[in-house]
Amino acid sequence: MSTLTLSNAWLALQDHQSVMAQQHLHELFTRDPKRFNKFSLKFNDILMDYSKHPICPETISLLLALARQQELEDWIERMFRGEKINNTENHAALHSALRAEHPVVLDGVDIMPDVRRVLTQMEQFSTCVRNGTLKGYSGHPFTDVVNIGIGGSDLGPVMVTEALKPYGSNHIIPHFVSNIDGTHLSTTLRRLNPETTLFIIASKTFSTQETMANARAAREWFLAHGGSKKDISGHFVAVSTNREEVEKFGINSDNMFELWDWVGGRYSLWSAIGLPIALAIGMENFYSLLIGAREMDQHFITTPLEKNLPVMLGLIGIWQINFFGTRSHAVLPYDQSLQRFPAYLQQLEMESNGKSIDRNGNEVDYSTGTVVWGESGTNGQHAFYQLLHQGTQIIPADFLVPCISHNPIGDHHRLLLANFFAQTEAMMRGKSKNEVRAEVEVELSTSSITEEPFKKLLPYKVFPGDRPTTSILFKQLDPKTLGSLIALYEHKVFVQSVIWNVNPFDQWGVELGKQLAGKISDELEQETQITSHDSSTNGLMNYFKANR
Numbered sequence: 001m002s003t004l005t006l007s008n009a010w011l012a013l014q015d016h017q018s019v020m021a022q023q024h025l026h027e028l029f030t031r032d033p034k035r036f037n038k039f040s041l042k043f044n045d046i047l048m049d050y051s052k053h054p055i056c057p058e059t060i061s062l063l064l065a066l067a068r069q070q071e072l073e074d075w076i077e078r079m080f081r082g083e084k085i086n087n088t089e090n091h092a093a094l095h096s097a098l099r100a101e102h103p104v105v106l107d108g109v110d111i112m113p114d115v116r117r118v119l120t121q122m123e124q125f126s127t128c129v130r131n132g133t134l135k136g137y138s139g140h141p142f143t144d145v146v147n148i149g150i151g152g153s154d155l156g157p158v159m160v161t162e163a164l165k166p167y168g169s170n171h172i173i174p175h176f177v178s179n180i181d182g183t184h185l186s187t188t189l190r191r192l193n194p195e196t197t198l199f200i201i202a203s204k205t206f207s208t209q210e211t212m213a214n215a216r217a218a219r220e221w222f223l224a225h226g227g228s229k230k231d232i233s234g235h236f237v238a239v240s241t242n243r244e245e246v247e248k249f250g251i252n253s254d255n256m257f258e259l260w261d262w263v264g265g266r267y268s269l270w271s272a273i274g275l276p277i278a279l280a281i282g283m284e285n286f287y288s289l290l291i292g293a294r295e296m297d298q299h300f301i302t303t304p305l306e307k308n309l310p311v312m313l314g315l316i317g318i319w320q321i322n323f324f325g326t327r328s329h330a331v332l333p334y335d336q337s338l339q340r341f342p343a344y345l346q347q348l349e350m351e352s353n354g355k356s357i358d359r360n361g362n363e364v365d366y367s368t369g370t371v372v373w374g375e376s377g378t379n380g381q382h383a384f385y386q387l388l389h390q391g392t393q394i395i396p397a398d399f400l401v402p403c404i405s406h407n408p409i410g411d412h413h414r415l416l417l418a419n420f421f422a423q424t425e426a427m428m429r430g431k432s433k434n435e436v437r438a439e440v441e442v443e444l445s446t447s448s449i450t451e452e453p454f455k456k457l458l459p460y461k462v463f464p465g466d467r468p469t470t471s472i473l474f475k476q477l478d479p480k481t482l483g484s485l486i487a488l489y490e491h492k493v494f495v496q497s498v499i500w501n502v503n504p505f506d507q508w509g510v511e512l513g514k515q516l517a518g519k520i521s522d523e524l525e526q527e528t529q530i531t532s533h534d535s536s537t538n539g540l541m542n543y544f545k546a547n548r
């Protein structure tokens, strides 16, 4: 057994779970009309309600005791002051410096002048592209920006540009190519004119297989469609730490936006990796995004644990995963603009905390990261909510909801919000047998139909309820609020990593597949039969060879 699962705080929570598990959420609400006030928090325009979870004041005290036992406050300080808490890669995790205002010292040097230098470079570049002073090789202003990157060099910018479309200009259209599947690049380029297309090659290492293959193919397309070699430098820019490889590719240093090894890929949208965001929505809006995140950083550092949004969001997750045994977590934005938010969070949460070896090198004997998935409302309602309401698994869900829509047509937003309120209420309350029966009796008394068919359907119409949800409402999805929301989840992930004693900033689990793919790619070049793998892999590869 690990020290964590043997600790007093853990054991006390286990005992307490057996008490809380006996009580239906609806009962908790009936007994205490003040639950909402007790279990909701506000930060600027954001309201977080976690009262629809099986908690009481004692649960919160016990979860806070666990957080203190795991020295959460100390870890928060260590992260912000630039300690090398990414211990397996010997790096600091200083994404907060990308949105900071004050000096941040790393290895005795203030890194903020570098951060500001790159922000200024982004500002000058994006302003010139957006106002048309920087032009393509034929003298026309740029109309399209293609970001070529994958994982952390893709998901954040994709999500943010989609979320902040109302702030975008309609003369610069962002496109994203990530997959090594040629379809992604081909279908994107098919619609574009090389004379007015700008490419960003976004790769921290500038060696990622997918990105480099797509970057080379994009360069060939550019040359084959009218661009000349000397025009490459005006149409291709890079975001990277690897100056040498960037120059080898044909991009000159002036067109490189620097990154640093203290920024993790999935935490990098605040850096020059955010260049497509700045190009799409302008630097003023990009700065607002940073301000929103900075304000959440300040809140995270200075607010007592029990009033701290990322801390409470993280601890509620721990309560569900480790004590109620949930295995999956739904993210349900009732905002079409946030449709890519679940995919973004999937990487943030699953790559950060999908770990089974703790910081001391020991295998854990408790659950860590959970499966994160989701879809924007109300589409999800007509697809998978059946399982959320009446399935055999309990799946906690986060609802993210704006009070004001950017597209207020008809009564759409009222209907959307009505659905959100209804879903979280239904998941909490459910509908008992007696309630179904009472409804049936009313129907029977006002019609001539017989009772028999109703009786048969009765069990299907019962909803167990007691399904936990967290609701995060905000005034409107503007750049600042989005910045705060993203930072909220970044810090929630950190809180959970501290409780689980895992390093959320490495990702060794993505290496094995990459390593094997390298060898297999060579084998696929040959026409010979494959016999060097297990029978399944051999069989699959040989089928492919016979049918390609």
Ligand code: G6Q
Pocket: 150, 151, 152, 153, 202, 203, 204, 205, 206, 207, 208, 211, 264, 265, 266, 267, 351, 507
């Ligand atoms: C994120 C990961 C990973 C990374 C990609 C792209 O935290 O490190 O998703 O962002 O593998 O890496 P490059 O930016 O180096 O191409």
